[in-house]
Amino acid sequence: xxxxxxxxxxxxxxxxxxxxxxxxxGVFSRRCKLRRVKYLNNCIENDHKAIxxxxxxxxxxxxxSTARSTIDVMEAMRMVQKGQLRYxxxxxxxxxxxxxxxxxxxxx
Numbered sequence: 423x424x425x426x427x428x429x430x431x432x433x434x435x436x437x438x439x440x441x442x443x444x445x446x447x448g449v450f451s452r453r454c455k456l457r458r459v460k461y462l463n464n465c466i467e468n469d470h471k472a473i474x475x476x477x478x479x480x481x482x483x484x485x486x487s488t489a490r491s492t493i494d495v496m497e498a499m500r501m502v503q504k505g506q507l508r509y510x511x512x513x514x515x516x517x518x519x520x521x522x523x524x525x526x527x528x529x530x
Contacts, residue, residue: 425451432460495526 429450431437441456502510502518510517 425449425454427453428455428457430457430459433458491526495522498522498525 429441431441437458438456441450441454444450445452445454499518499522501507502521505511507521510521
């Protein structure tokens with residue numbers, strides 16, 4: 423799994439030591455920066471609200487990899503639905519299904 427370039431958090435005091443510990447343990451790369459901006463964190467949380475609502479059944483996951491795969495697909499579909507992909511239109515459901523199939527190896 424690839425390490426993030428930037429981690430956005432609010433200004434809680436516990437985040438810098440936790441971020442440093444994660445870097446020391448190799449969870450994040452040395453280049454990963456901690457960005458403590460409450461506004462950006464709120465924007466990201468607001469964007470993920472729909473995904474959180476759809477994944478309320480998360481207690482049913484049998485493993486972390488199953489949960490991660492499901493959430494990855496939901497995030498990809500959310501990007502498509504918001505029109506964040508240049509070559510796929512929001513209305514083109516077939517192209518959306520083909521993209522998800524190519525990304526995750528799923529049968530559409």
